Every structure is written in structure tokens, then in C-alpha cells.
Amino acid sequence: MPSGESSTVSRGGSPISVPTGDHDDLAQREPPSGSVALRPPLRVTTCGAVDDGKSTLIGRLLFDTRSVPRDQLEAIERASRARGQSEPDLSLLTDGLRAEREQGITIDVAYRYFGTPRRRFIVADAPGHAQYTRNMATAASVADLAILLVDARNGITHQTRRHALIATLMRVPSVVLAVNKLDAIEDPQAVFERVCSAFAELMPADVRAIAPPDIRARFKTIPISALRGDNVVRRSGATGDGPAPRGSTLGWYTGPTLLELLENAEPRAARAMPLRLQVTAVIRPGDGAIAGTGVQARAYGVFILEGRVSVGQEVVILPSGRRSRVASLGLYERSLTYADAPRAVTLTLEHEIDVARGDFIADADRPPEASSSIEADVVWFDRNPLVSGARLIVKQGARSVRAIVERVAHRHDPNQGAVRLESDAASELAENDVGRVWLKTSAPLVFDVYERSRAMGSFILIDRTSTDTVGGGMILQGGVA
Amino acid sequence: MTKIGSSSTPPASAVIADEHDGAPDHLDALESESITIIRETAGAFERPALLFSGGKDSAVLLHLSRKAFYPGPVPFPLLHVDTGHNFGETLAFRDQAARVSGAKLIVRSVEDAIRRGIASEDPGPMPSRNRAQSPTLLDAIAELGLDALIGGARRDEEKARAKERVFSVRDEFGQWDPRNQRPELWRTFNTSLRRGGHMRVFPLSDWTELDVWRYIQREHVELPSLYFAHEREVVERQGRLTPISPFTPLAAGERAQTLTVRFRTVGDLTCTAAIESRATTLEQIIAELEASTTSERGSRLDDRTSEAAMEDRKKEGYF
Numbered sequence: 135m136p137s138g139e140s141s142t143v144s145r146g147g148s149p150i151s152v153p154t155g156d157h158d159d160l161a162q163r164e165p166p167s168g169s170v171a172l173r174p175p176l177r178v179t180t181c182g183a184v185d186d187g188k189s190t191l192i193g194r195l196l197f198d199t200r201s202v203p204r205d206q207l208e209a210i211e212r213a214s215r216a217r218g219q220s221e222p223d224l225s226l227l228t229d230g231l232r233a234e235r236e237q238g239i240t241i242d243v244a245y246r247y248f249g250t251p252r253r254r255f256i257v258a259d260a261p262g263h264a265q266y267t268r269n270m271a272t273a274a275s276v277a278d279l280a281i282l283l284v285d286a287r288n289g290i291t292h293q294t295r296r297h298a299l300i301a302t303l304m305r306v307p308s309v310v311l312a313v314n315k316l317d318a319i320e321d322p323q324a325v326f327e328r329v330c331s332a333f334a335e336l337m338p339a340d341v342r343a344i345a346p347p348d349i350r351a352r353f354k355t356i357p358i359s360a361l362r363g364d365n366v367v368r369r370s371g372a373t374g375d376g377p378a379p380r381g382s383t384l385g386w387y388t389g390p391t392l393l394e395l396l397e398n399a400e401p402r403a404a405r406a407m408p409l410r411l412q413v414t415a416v417i418r419p420g421d422g423a424i425a426g427t428g429v430q431a432r433a434y435g436v437f438i439l440e441g442r443v444s445v446g447q448e449v450v451i452l453p454s455g456r457r458s459r460v461a462s463l464g465l466y467e468r469s470l471t472y473a474d475a476p477r478a479v480t481l482t483l484e485h486e487i488d489v490a491r492g493d494f495i496a497d498a499d500r501p502p503e504a505s506s507s508i509e510a511d512v513v514w515f516d517r518n519p520l521v522s523g524a525r526l527i528v529k530q531g532a533r534s535v536r537a538i539v540e541r542v543a544h545r546h547d548p549n550q551g552a553v554r555l556e557s558d559a560a561s562e563l564a565e566n567d568v569g570r571v572w573l574k575t576s577a578p579l580v581f582d583v584y585e586r587s588r589a590m591g592s593f594i595l596i597d598r599t600s601t602d603t604v605g606g607g608m609i610l611q612g613g614v615a
Numbered sequence: 616m617t618k619i620g621s622s623s624t625p626p627a628s629a630v631i632a633d634e635h636d637g638a639p640d641h642l643d644a645l646e647s648e649s650i651t652i653i654r655e656t657a658g659a660f661e662r663p664a665l666l667f668s669g670g671k672d673s674a675v676l677l678h679l680s681r682k683a684f685y686p687g688p689v690p691f692p693l694l695h696v697d698t699g700h701n702f703g704e705t706l707a708f709r710d711q712a713a714r715v716s717g718a719k720l721i722v723r724s725v726e727d728a729i730r731r732g733i734a735s736e737d738p739g740p741m742p743s744r745n746r747a748q749s750p751t752l753l754d755a756i757a758e759l760g761l762d763a764l765i766g767g768a769r770r771d772e773e774k775a776r777a778k779e780r781v782f783s784v785r786d787e788f789g790q791w792d793p794r795n796q797r798p799e800l801w802r803t804f805n806t807s808l809r810r811g812g813h814m815r816v817f818p819l820s821d822w823t824e825l826d827v828w829r830y831i832q833r834e835h836v837e838l839p840s841l842y843f844a845h846e847r848e849v850v851e852r853q854g855r856l857t858p859i860s861p862f863t864p865l866a867a868g869e870r871a872q873t874l875t876v877r878f879r880t881v882g883d884l885t886c887t888a889a890i891e892s893r894a895t896t897l898e899q900i901i902a903e904l905e906a907s908t909t910s911e912r913g914s915r916l917d918d919r920t921s922e923a924a925m926e927d928r929k930k931e932g933y934f
């Protein structure tokens with residue numbers, strides 16, 4: 135901003151000015167009149183095989199929470215009639231692309247937004263067939279909750295196992311097994327219980343190897359009919375269309391509805407982390423703009439990944455290892471005493487030290503690890519297999535380093551159970567494989583193990599020639615550098 | 616390297632008091648994600664620009680950009696592709712907002728592109744210039760050497776947009792390939808480009824229309840007066856209230872009426888319909904939206920032409 139800039143852009147708002155030193159906290163801001171300050175939205179992903187009913191389920195959630203605008207509803211009614219269907223096909227609400235409509239299958243991740251008075255939701259519709267594992271991984275990587283959909287008529291399938299494997303590896307904090315299409319089955323209660331125990335058998339035995347107890351405890355099960363809306367938003371039997379035929383209702387289920395599970399889910403593991411933030415911009419104020427404000431020559435635009443940052447806090451900059459103290463914190467004309475993850479703020483340090491975009495700043499007493507040799511679980515997306523010796527780019531937020539694959543150690547095989555390692559002999563990962571690799575990097579990676587922090591323990595892999603994103607990685611440990 | 620192949624033993628996790636009193640709320644979370652995306656764009660690309668139309672979404676983008684780099688300047692120019700069919704209010708607002716922000720404003724005109732033979736006018740009376748916008752923009756990208764364009768599209772707007780990435784690659788023809796999109800995991804974005812291509816960046820991807828309005832209210836973001844209820848001469852066409860202007864004159868047999876209206880979304884005069892409304896304040900607009908049963912783009916004539924209209928336009932390089 136040019137010096138002396140003092141005009142306002144706001145409709146009756148505060149003028150843009152330099153920090154005046156009146157410290158207050160983000161948390162103490164008054165919510166705007168007439169609206170509730172909502173919690174951050176819960177990110178939900180749905181997974182299941184093709185035709186298990188994912189699109190119908192999301193359509194149902196939107197429809198029964200009255201989140202579908204009238205004109206969109208009319209459009210799908212028209213489309214359904216044109217196909218000779220008497221009822222509006224709710225799956226059309228999410229099947230967005232023409233290519234998909236032609237093939238009648240969901241081929242890519244689509245996002246939907248809806249809310250209730252209690253909470254807002256972002257739903258990612260992740261498709262089911264085997265060659266699109268990458269879409270499920272994409273959605274699961276940021277999901278707070280995953281709905282694993284199972285067609286009651288098929289029970290637990292290869293796809294269910296694969297999705298359970300990915301949800302577990304990606305550390306989705308809550309997983310709901312939703313047994314669908316129970317309206318189309320003879321003895322729904324017995325079938326539901328059979329599917330649940332098959333799933334329970336699958337999970338504890340094999341997840342133990344990688345899932346901490348709090349993740350196992352977060353698996354929930356629910357019987358539903360997405361088509362009729364039973365136990366989705368409404369309790370089964372409360373349809374108002376008169377009594378449903380006996381034996382096909384889900385009235386025996388007394389637990390929470392799917393929507394209630396969503397409304398009550400905790401977005402992340404309760405475990406708090408020490409401060410971790412990443413520098414995403416180096417800000418050089420224009421001449422004079424910060425004269426006399428105590429603001430240093432350089433400020434840093436940062437994203438708080440974990441924990442809390444406070445003015446005066448002792449911090450370490452990584453990978454350099456230099457130490458300093460937080461001199462000031464703020465966002466725009468507002469000065470702050472502290473701010474919590476996940477939050478973008480601007481900060482200055484007491485010392486004039488070299489800090490670059492992509493650097494991490496952390497609690498000086500409890501710093502993250504740093505290593506140039508990393509063991510990680512990798513989800514591989516590329517048509518060309520991942521082999522030892524491959525050269526790739528590892529990107530962690532705003533930081534990129536070069537890497538060489540030293541060894542492909544294992545492949546996870548969903549057929550053997552959710553997460554059993556296939557063998558020590560794996561030498562490559564094919565498209566959509568999930569496996570364990572060792573990487574050597576050109577500069578140390580700064581990380582916490584993925585199990586403790588999805589933000590600090592994850593990276594993407596980029597092919598240097600094609601520039602494509604070819605994989606996602608979850609760090610297990612660092613080796614001796 | 617002694618530990619190769621062994622499975623990991625997680626370190627004992629540090630237990631720290633979990634204080635929720637400072638937890639960011641819904642709008643804070645959206646704002647923080649958007650600011651981080653904007654900073655990443657400014658840092659990772661040589662010549663980014665912000666597509667600035669003067670509508671509410673681009674006003675929010677400009678506000679977020681100022682917050683992202685304060686106390687420094689917004690480090691990229693604003694680019695407007697002017698169809699020549701804009702509301703006067705939009706253009707006045709565009710110039711004023713750009714001036715106040717200190718960012719450089721670059722305007723490229725569709726009329727100019729048509730004159731130079733780069734773009735062509737759609738046939739028929741009252742032509743829409745949506746189609747002519749794409750070649751004009753691509754020409755500006757080449758001329759200015761831009762490698763990233765920040766746009767205000769949201770995934771809740773339309774079904775084809777629901778599948779759009781935050782960082783969306785375009786080839787040298789500006790085309791979007793919905794079947795070959797990069798997976799986006801966690802919050803780490805792939806910003807690499809192949810020669811000749813460019814990136815479209817959508818920091819408001821996860822915002823809904825209501826989020827945008829609530830944020831405008833919270834942050835006192837200035838908007839063109841078109842969004843607030845005012846008296847205007849309109850004509851009803853196919854159940855829609857079209858503003859009367861030199862580009863959309865009254866046809867024979869039509870009757871103009873003066874109504875109290877506002878615009879829910881602002882595009883060209885040829886494709887934007889007004890809605891009857893008495894909402895003159897942000898509080899009233901938000902209350903009206905909360906009670907509304909129609910989607911935002913329901914009042915855009917350009918999307919109604921066909922079910923797959925938006926998808927086709929996007930493939931051609933429409934924002």
C-alpha cells in the first residue's frame with residue numbers, strides 16, 4: 135500500500151491503518167448480529183463401490199435437510215422424467231459432469247455444501263471403482279469423517295476393504311460404516327448384524343498394526359436406506375407415507391441417525407500439538423508504511439498448522455535451526471496476542487534472520503523432527519509404477535525438495551485384511567497401490583509422524599517431467615540422515 | 616539407515632492442555648484457507664493476476680488479498696475482461712476498489728478483440744458476449760505472460776464447478792480437462808506447470824453464497840450498489856426481470872415497469888436478471904438468502920441455455 139494511504143474501503147467499517155497496538159484476540163471478536171458463529175465446517179467423505187448408493191445418499195442428505203434450491207430440484211425432476219423415472223433421482227444432484235451422466239457413473243470427486251442449524255458440512259463424493267483410488271485418497275486426506283457405504287446385498291467386498299485401508303492409513307478421525315439398501319432385503323436386522331460383525335472381524339485384527347486405539351474406537355455402524363431416507367435424516371418409519379411394510383422397516387434400530395452422527399462428530403483427535411507453522415509469504419512492506427509501528431523490515435505470512443502461537447514465544451526456524459522470539463502477531467489492521475490452528479496470520483520475529491517461504495517455525499522446546507531419510511506410506515496414482523531409484527519432487531505445503539526412492543519395502547494388500555503387509559519382496563508400486571517406501575531427500579524434511587499430525591506428516595509427490603501429482607505420502611519415521 | 620523396513624513405533628505423544636477458547640470459527644477457517652492459497656499463488660508463480668470483475672466474489676478476493684500481504688502491497692495486478700456490456704455501477708466500483716487497494720488494474724476489452732478479429736460477436740439480437748470473453752482472456756494471458764489467474768468461482772455455484780480443483784491446470788489453449796485433473800491431497804497444492812499452460816486458482820472454492828455474504832458483513836467489504844434494493848426500469852421476459860439498457864432495449868409489444876429490485880449475482884447486462892427485493896442492508900440480504908429457495912445462478916440466463924452449459928464453457932476457457 136502506498137504511503138499515506140488512509141482512505142477507507144469499507145461500508146461504515148474501520149479505516150485501513152497500521153497496527154495501533156490495541157491488542158485483542160481473534161476469539162474475542164463479537165459475532166455479527168443476527169448470525170451464530172458456527173464451528174468450522176465438518177469435512178465428510180463418502181466411499182463405497184459403484185452402485186452402493188453414494189450419490190443417492192448425498193442427494194438424500196441434501197434433500198432432507200432442505201438444502202436443494204428449487205430450480206435445481208426442478209432440473210433433476212425434468213431429467214428423471216426424461217429417463218422415464220417417476221420419482222426424482224436424487225443421485226443426479228451430485229453426478230455433475232456430462233461424461234459421467236453419459237456413463238451413468240461418478241468419475242471424479244465432487245463437493246457439496248449443506249448445513250443444519252447445528253453445523254455446516256462439506257461433503258466430498260469419492261467414486262468407487264478400483265482405478266480411482268486416488269479420488270478416495272484425495273477426499274480422505276482432508277476428511278474429518280468418512281462414511282463407508284456397503285450394499286447390504288453384497289456385504290463387505292474387496293472395495294470396502296480397500297476403502298477401509300485408505301481411511302485408516304489417511305487417519306480419518308471418524309469412520310461410519312453405513313449398511314445401505316436394507317429396504318431391499320428380507321431380514322434387514324440379521325443382515326445388518328452380519329455385515330457389522332464381518333466388518334468388526336476385519337478391523338480389529340488388521341488395524342491393530344497401524345491404528346491407534348482412539349481410531350479403532352471411532353468406527354460406528356448404522357443401518358440405512360438412502361433411497362427411502364430411513365435413518366439418514368429421518369428415523370426409519372417416520373416417513374409419513376403411512377406404515378412401511380413389516381420386515382422392511384429399520385424401526386428396530388434405536389441409535390442416532392446418520393445426520394446426528396455427523397452433527398456430533400469431533401473434527402480432529404483431541405490430542406493437542408505443540409506449535410507448528412509454515413511460512414507461506416515473505417512480506418516486505420512498502421516504504422514508510424510501517425514507520426514507527428515497531429514492525430520489522432520483514433513480516434511473514436504464516437499458516438498455523440498445529441497448536442497456538444503467542445507473542446513473546448520462543449521459536450525455532452526449520453530447517454535452519456535458528457532461534458528467535460515472536461515479536462508481533464496480527465492480521466490486517468488487527469494485532470493479536472495469540473492465534474490458534476488452523477489459522478493464517480502475519481508475524482514478525484525479534485531477530486533479523488533469514489527466513490524463507492516454505493520454512494517451518496515451531497515451539498523451540500518441542501521441535502519437529504528433521505531428516506533427509508524418510509520412511510513413508512505412499513498412495514501411488516501414476517500409470518507408470520513407482521520403482522527404486524525414481525527421482526521425484528516432494529512437496530510439503532509451500533516447501534519442495536528433490537527426492538530419490540531408495541527402496542519400495544512393502545505393498546499393503548487389502549485382500550489380506552484391511553492393512554496387512556503383503557511381503558517384504560515388493561519392488562514397485564503400481565497405479566492405485568498403497569505401499570511403504572524409503573526416500574532420500576536433497577534437503578532435510580521437517581515433519582512430525584503422520585499419526586500425530588496429518589498436516590506435519592504428509593507430502594505429495596510430483597513427477598518432474600509430466601508435472602503431475604503422482605502420489606501422496608504419510609511419514610512413519612525418519613532414518614539416520 | 617539401520618531402521619529401514621521396520622515398522623514405526625510412535626513416540627509418546629505430548630499432552631498439552633487443549634484450550635478451545637481461541638478456536639477459529641467457520642468464517643475464520645474459510646478466510647485462513649483462502650489467504651494461504653492466495654499467498655501460495657503469489658509465491659509459486661512468476662506472473663499471477665487476480666480476475667477482477669467488480670462483482671461480490673471478486674470484491675471478497677481483493678479484500679482477502681489485501682489481508683494476505685498487509686502491511687505490504689497486493690503483489691499482483693487486477694485483470695478485468697470488459698465485455699462492453701457491463702453495468703455502469705460495476706465499472707465505477709471496479710475503478711474505485713482498485714484505486715483504494717493500490718493494486719494495478721489492467722482492462723482488456725472484448726470489443727477490441729472483436730475488432731481485431733480475435734473474437735467474434737454471437738449472431739442475433741442482444742448477443743451475449745460470454746463466448747467472446749474466452750479468446751479475449753486467452754489473448755491477454757499471452758500478451759501479459761500471465762501464468763496464474765486467481766478467480767472467484769465457488770464449488771457450490773454449479774454442478775460442473777463442484778468438481779473443480781483449487782489449483783486447476785489449463786493447457787496452452789486454455790482448456791480444462793475434467794477427466795484429467797490433479798488430485799489435491801491435504802492442503803498441499805501442486806503449482807508446477809508444463810510449458811505454455813497456466814493455472815486457474817480458486818481460493819473461494821469451499822465458500823457458499825451465504826458464507827460470502829456473512830463475510831462481507833463481518834469485514835465491511837464495499838460492494839457495488841447493484842446488490843442492494845433500488846428502483847429500476849425492467850421488463851419481464853420468460854418470468855425473469857431484465858434490466859432495460861442500451862444493450863437490452865425494450866422490444867415491440869413489451870412493457871417496461873419500474874420496480875424495487877436488486878441483483879443477486881452481477882454479470883453482463885445481457886444475461887443478468889434482477890430479483891424483486893426490499894433488502895437495502897446486508898442484514899436484510901442475508902435474511903432474504905436464508906429464506907430463499909432458488910439457487911444463485913438461477914437468475915443467470917447464460918447458465919439456463921442447456922444443462923451442460925457451464926461445463927462446455929469451462930472447457931473452452933471460460934473462468
Ligand SMILES: Nc1nc2c(ncn2[C@@H]2O[C@H](COP(=O)(O)OP(=O)(O)O)[C@@H](O)[C@H]2O)c(=O)[nH]1
Nearest residue numbers: 184185186187188189190225315318359360361
Ligand atoms: N433399494 C435401494 N436402492 C438404492 C438405495 N440407494 C441407492 N439405490 C439404488 O442403487 C443404484 C445406484 O445408486 P447410486 O446412488 O447411483 O450409486 P453410486 O454409484 O454409489 O453413486 C441406483 O439405482 C439407486 O436408485 C437404497 O437404499 N435402496
